[in-house]
Amino acid sequence: MNTTLSLLKPTGHLTLGNLLGALRPMALAQDGSDCFYGVCDLHALTVAQDPARLRASVREVATLLLAAGLERSTLFIQSHVPSHSELAYLLESTAYVGELNRMIQFKEKGRGQPSTRASLFTYPTLMAADILLYRPTQVPVGEDQRQHVELTRDLAIRFNATYGPVFTVPELVRPALGARVMDLADPSSKMGKSHADGSGIIYLLDSPDVIRRKVARAVTDSDTGSDAVRRDPVNKPGVTNLIELLEAAGGSLESITTYGALKTATTEVVVELLRPLQVRYAELAQHPDHVQARYAAGAARCREVTAPVLLDAQAAMGIG
Ligand code: ATP
Numbered sequence: 001m002n003t004t005l006s007l008l009k010p011t012g013h014l015t016l017g018n019l020l021g022a023l024r025p026m027a028l029a030q031d032g033s034d035c036f037y038g039v040c041d042l043h044a045l046t047v048a049q050d051p052a053r054l055r056a057s058v059r060e061v062a063t064l065l066l067a068a069g070l071e072r073s074t075l076f077i078q079s080h081v082p083s084h085s086e087l088a089y090l091l092e093s094t095a096y097v098g099e100l101n102r103m104i105q106f107k108e109k110g111r112g113q114p115s116t117r118a119s120l121f122t123y124p125t126l127m128a129a130d131i132l133l134y135r136p137t138q139v140p141v142g143e144d145q146r147q148h149v150e151l152t153r154d155l156a157i158r159f160n161a162t163y164g165p166v167f168t169v170p171e172l173v174r175p176a177l178g179a180r181v182m183d184l185a186d187p188s189s190k191m192g193k194s195h196a197d198g199s200g201i202i203y204l205l206d207s208p209d210v211i212r213r214k215v216a217r218a219v220t221d222s223d224t225g226s227d228a229v230r231r232d233p234v235n236k237p238g239v240t241n242l243i244e245l246l247e248a249a250g251g252s253l254e255s256i257t258t259y260g261a262l263k264t265a266t267t268e269v270v271v272e273l274l275r276p277l278q279v280r281y282a283e284l285a286q287h288p289d290h291v292q293a294r295y296a297a298g299a300a301r302c303r304e305v306t307a308p309v310l311l312d313a314q315a316a317m318g319i320g
């Protein structure tokens with residue numbers, strides 16, 4: 001059976017974009033592959049976090065993964081599996097400053113700023129460890145993480161050539177096609193959980209009233225023609241986003257001719273899509289012990305699965 005691996009950063013409340021673009025494909029992958037899904041709290045530390053908020057965010061994301069139907073997977077919290085940071089250090093000791101310096105995300109988010117955390121610079125090696133520890137043969141990757149996964153391959157190839165064949169070099173593949181949801185208030189940018197202005201972002205735990213209000217205020221345009229409700233990503237990004245959201249959430253455009261009707265229908269399907277998830281979340285939130293036990297068992301399995309890979313890497317390098 002092939003191995004599927006995916007990590008979510010606990011850097012805010014999860015959004016409808018995360019559900020349709022990530023959690024839904026992750027749930028589907030459970031058929032036919034051994035899935036490891038983690039909350040990557042260590043990656044969150046590459047920028048300043050309030051400790052109490054980080055803890056709350058980890059708990060919320062962990063509970064949401066269960067509520068979103070990932071219960072057939074091995075669920076874990078990254079910092080509970082120490083081999084991730086141990087292997088990251090070994091990989092840091094094979095990576096070159098030059099190649100880390102070329103990472104686009106580092107260039108855009110931190111290079112040249114004196115108070116950028118060192119971990120923002122080295123985190124691609126932690127990400128490489130996250131992947132290589134589980135020996136997946138394929139890694140589905142979207143555009144924004146492509147360069148990091150290519151680096152993962154380079155590090156694995158270099159390690160194997162220098163120290164002996166320890167790592168499986170994963171192949172990059174296209175991700176299962178999830179929807180891409182844009183910000184309702186700014187349809188030129190992705191709906192992202194860490195954006196400061198949440199007015200155009202639907203969070204998974206938003207109440208029906210809040211969802212209604214956010215969709216009602218979604219940016220459209222002043223087109224009043226009989227064919228105003230149509231896809232046109234270039235000239236009508238807001239309307240296009242609402243149509244795609246409506247359809248991704250299970251609705252249909254049939255007989256919808258006005259923006260008002262489009263917004264009402266979109267609100268309805270989104271509220272219905274989120275209802276069972278929110279009910280399940282509320283139940284799980286009443287039983288934190290159950291959630292904790294699931295993640296403790298998941299971390300135990302991760303420690304077991306990753307231990308031989310770490311040991312092999314250590315032995316090959318002459319330590320451990
Ligand atoms: P951040 O603002 O911190 O980057 P994010 O919401 O973009 O947060 P990520 O942690 O970057 O979330 O990504 C988690 C997963 O959710 C990834 O698989 C990513 O492709 C997916 N995802 C994030 N936002 C969207 C979106 N708007 N539409 C579809 N998929 C999304």
Ligand code: MG
Nearest residue numbers: 144190192193
């Ligand atoms: Mg993102």
